[in-house]
Amino acid sequence: MARTSEIDATAPKHLQDKYAIAGIGETTYARGSGRTTRALACWAISNAIKDAGMTPADIDGMLSYSGNDSTFSPVIAGDLGIRPNFFMDVHGGGSSTEALIGIAIGVIEAGMCSAVVVFRAMNGYSEVRIGGTGARSAVPVSGDALHDRAYGWQSAGQRFSLTFMRHMYDYGTTPEQVAHVKVAHSKHASNNPKAYYKKRYTVDDVVNSRFICKPLHLLDCCVETDNATAVIVTRADRAKDTPHRAPLIRSVVGRCCKPRPEVHYQHGPISTVAGHYAKDILWRNAGVGPEDIDITGSYDAFTFTAMLQLEDYGFCKKGEGGGYVSSGIIELGGKRPNNTAGGHLCEGYTHGMNMVIENVRQLRGEVDDSCPAGPDGRKRHTHDYREGGCRAVKDPELTCNMGWATPGIGSALVMRRGD
Amino acid sequence: MAGLKGDYLGMTLSVSELDIENAEYFKHCAAHAFHLQECSGCGIVRYPPGAACHNCGSLESRWVAVEGKGTVHSYCEVHHGIQPAFKERVPYMILLVDLDTQKGKPSAEQALRVGGNLVTPDGVLAPPEMVQRVGIGSRMRMVFADVSAGLSLPHWTLDEDAKQPARPWRYPQE
Numbered sequence: 001m002a003r004t005s006e007i008d009a010t011a012p013k014h015l016q017d018k019y020a021i022a023g024i025g026e027t028t029y030a031r032g033s034g035r036t037t038r039a040l041a042c043w044a045i046s047n048a049i050k051d052a053g054m055t056p057a058d059i060d061g062m063l064s065y066s067g068n069d070s071t072f073s074p075v076i077a078g079d080l081g082i083r084p085n086f087f088m089d090v091h092g093g094g095s096s097t098e099a100l101i102g103i104a105i106g107v108i109e110a111g112m113c114s115a116v117v118v119f120r121a122m123n124g125y126s127e128v129r130i131g132g133t134g135a136r137s138a139v140p141v142s143g144d145a146l147h148d149r150a151y152g153w154q155s156a157g158q159r160f161s162l163t164f165m166r167h168m169y170d171y172g173t174t175p176e177q178v179a180h181v182k183v184a185h186s187k188h189a190s191n192n193p194k195a196y197y198k199k200r201y202t203v204d205d206v207v208n209s210r211f212i213c214k215p216l217h218l219l220d221c222c223v224e225t226d227n228a229t230a231v232i233v234t235r236a237d238r239a240k241d242t243p244h245r246a247p248l249i250r251s252v253v254g255r256c257c258k259p260r261p262e263v264h265y266q267h268g269p270i271s272t273v274a275g276h277y278a279k280d281i282l283w284r285n286a287g288v289g290p291e292d293i294d295i296t297g298s299y300d301a302f303t304f305t306a307m308l309q310l311e312d313y314g315f316c317k318k319g320e321g322g323g324y325v326s327s328g329i330i331e332l333g334g335k336r337p338n339n340t341a342g343g344h345l346c347e348g349y350t351h352g353m354n355m356v357i358e359n360v361r362q363l364r365g366e367v368d369d370s371c372p373a374g375p376d377g378r379k380r381h382t383h384d385y386r387e388g389g390c391r392a393v394k395d396p397e398l399t400c401n402m403g404w405a406t407p408g409i410g411s412a413l414v415m416r417r418g419d
Numbered sequence: 420m421a422g423l424k425g426d427y428l429g430m431t432l433s434v435s436e437l438d439i440e441n442a443e444y445f446k447h448c449a450a451h452a453f454h455l456q457e458c459s460g461c462g463i464v465r466y467p468p469g470a471a472c473h474n475c476g477s478l479e480s481r482w483v484a485v486e487g488k489g490t491v492h493s494y495c496e497v498h499h500g501i502q503p504a505f506k507e508r509v510p511y512m513i514l515l516v517d518l519d520t521q522k523g524k525p526s527a528e529q530a531l532r533v534g535g536n537l538v539t540p541d542g543v544l545a546p547p548e549m550v551q552r553v554g555i556g557s558r559m560r561m562v563f564a565d566v567s568a569g570l571s572l573p574h575w576t577l578d579e580d581a582k583q584p585a586r587p588w589r590y591p592q593e
Contacts, residue, residue, distance in 0.1 A: 137502045140431040146441060147467040150432055150572055151536050152497060152505040153513045161495035162515050169493070169555050169588050207592065211498040211510075214590045260473055265515055266466065267473075268528035270493060 020239035020246040023052025023232040029348025033226035038071040041121035044228035061116030062087040065096035069128035085113040095403035097352040098411035099254025104233035121228035164304040167271035177322030179206035181303035189342025191391035222344035229353035245418040247363040251286030264408030274410035275312035294396035297355035299404035359399035367392040425567030429504030440468035456480035487561025512537035538574040554587030
C-alpha cells in the first residue's frame with residue numbers, strides 16, 4: 001500500500017490549461033451591506049455571468065462555501081433562473097476558493113455539468129463576525145473546543161499567533177519586517193477605487209497600532225466586511241466565446257494538510273505551514289516554479305499568513321520570509337507584487353476569492369484602477385504606481401494564489417494568461 | 420448520566436456523555452490529576468483526547484498518569500479579548516507547553532504540546548506583572564482551576580522549583 005507521501009498526485013498533463021476562469025463577479029466591499037447574503041450572492045453571480053458574456057441558462061453547476069453564515073445554492077439558483085445539474089455547498093472559509101475551483105474541474109471532467117459558478121456570500125461585519133465576536137463567542141464550549149476556546153483561545157488571531165510567535169523565535173523575524181505586508185497591500189489598495197481601506201500605511205503606523213494579541217497589532221489584522229464574490233469555471237475551449245482573454249488554470253491543490261491538521265502544533269515545526277506540503281503538488285502539476293510567477297495572491301488574514309505562505313511555497317528560503325516581504329519585491333513596481341487589489345487587509349474580507357479575482361483581472365490586462373480609458377473603452381494603463389494611480393502589472397503571464405484556512409490547511413492555484 | 424456542565428468566565432462548558440474520551444479526561448482533571456490516553460498498539464501517548472492513535476491508527480487505548488511539567492514552546496498574549504469575560508482580564512496569556520514526557524517522540528518534531536492559560540498557583544488568570552515574566556523557554560507546572568462539581572480545567576503556572584532561563588524569549592515589543 002502506498003503511503004501518502006508516495007502518492008503521485010500529478011494530474012494528467014491534458015488538464016493543464018484545459019480549464020479557464022470564464023467570468024468574475026463581485027459586489028461592493030462594505031461594512032453594512034444593508035441586504036441579505038442571498039441578495040449579495042445574486043448580485044455577485046449576476047455580475048460574473050455578465051462578465052463571462054453568458055446567461056443564467058449557460059450555468060449548470062454551483063459550488064459555495066460558508067460557515068453557517070450564508071445562503072445555499074438551490075435558493076440562489078432559483079432566484080437567478082439557473083437549473084443546476086450539480087451543486088454542493090461546503091463548510092469552510094479560507095482555502096476554499098482554490099479547492100472548489102479544483103472540484104469544479106473534476107465535476108466537469110466527469111461529465112456532471114459544463115459550467116460551474118463558485119461563490120462566497122457573507123455579511124462578515126454586520127451579521128456573523130469572522131473575528132469571532134458576537135454569535136460565534138456565545139456558542140457553548142464542548143468537544144475539542146474544551147481544549148482551546150475555554151482558554152480564551154478562539155479567534156483566528158488567537159489561534160494562529162502561536163505559529164507566528166514561534167516563527168519569530170525560530171528565525172529572528174521582526175515586527176517591522178512583517179509590517180511591510182500591510183505597507184505593500186495598503187499601497188495597492190490606494191489604487192483600487194473599490195477597496196474598503198484606501199489609506200497608505202507605514203511600518204511605524206503598523207507597529208505603533210494597538211495590540212490585538214501579540215504578535216498581532218491592529219494593522220496586522222484584516223478588515224471584516226460584507227460582500228459576495230464569484231468565479232465561473234468552464235473548459236478553456238468554451239471560454240473562448242467570452243469577451244475577455246480568459247486565464248487558464250495551470251495547476252490547483254486543495255485543502256492540503258499538515259499532519260494532524262486540527263492540532264498541527266502537536267506535529268512541528270509549528271512555524272511551518274501547509275504550503276510546505278502543497279507546494280510539491282502545485283509546482284509539479286504546473287510545470288513551472290515560483291521563480292516563473294509574476295504576481296502572487298498570498299492570503300492575508302494577517303500580515304503573517306501572507307509571509308508564511310510565500311516562504312513555504314518556495315518564493316524564498318525557509319526562514320527568510322521576513323526579508324522577502326520587506327525587500328520591496330511584493331510591492332507594485334517590485335519583481336513579484338502580492339495582492340495587488342489590497343487583499344483582505346485593505347480591499348475586503350472574502351475568504352480568499354477577491355485575490356483570485358484580482359489575478360484574473362491582471363492576467364486579462366483589465367485592472368479596474370483610475371487609469372483613463374481609450375476610445376475602445378479599454379484602460380490605458382500607465383504603470384505609474386503613485387497614490388491614486390495605476391495598479392496594473394506590466395504583461396503578467398503567470399500568477400499564484402495561496403489560500404489559507406489555518407496553519408495546518410491550505411490551497412493554491414496557478415493561472416496563466418489566456419491565448 | 421447527563422454529562423458535565425459548568426460556567427467558567429461567562430462561558431458554558433459542556434462535556435457530552437457520548438464524548439467518552441473528554442469525559443474520562445475531565446474526570447481525572449476534577450481530581451487534579453492529569454491523565455492521557457496511551458495507545459494499546461504502539462504505546463504512544465496522545466493529546467488532546469481522541470478516538471484513535473495518530474501514530475498507528477489503533478482504536479484501543481488506556482488512561483495513564485502523565486507528569487504536568489514542561490517548557491513553553493510558544494505563546495500568545497491577548498490584549499483585545501473576544502469572549503465577554505476575557506475582555507476584563509487582559510492581558511492574558513495562552514501558552515503551549517512541551518511536556519517533558521514523550522518529547523521528541525514518535526518523531527523529532529513531535530511533542531505532547533498542552534495548551535492552557537498562565538495562572539497563579541491557585542488557578543486564577545495571571546496578573547500583568549506575572550505575564551511579563553513568562554516566555555518561550557519558561558519552565559511550567561500544571562495546576563487546575565475548579566469550574567463546577569466534577570469539572571476542572573488544567574492550566575500552567577511558573578514552576579518555582581525548576582531552574583528558569585535567565586531571560587525567557589519574549590516578543591520584542593513590550
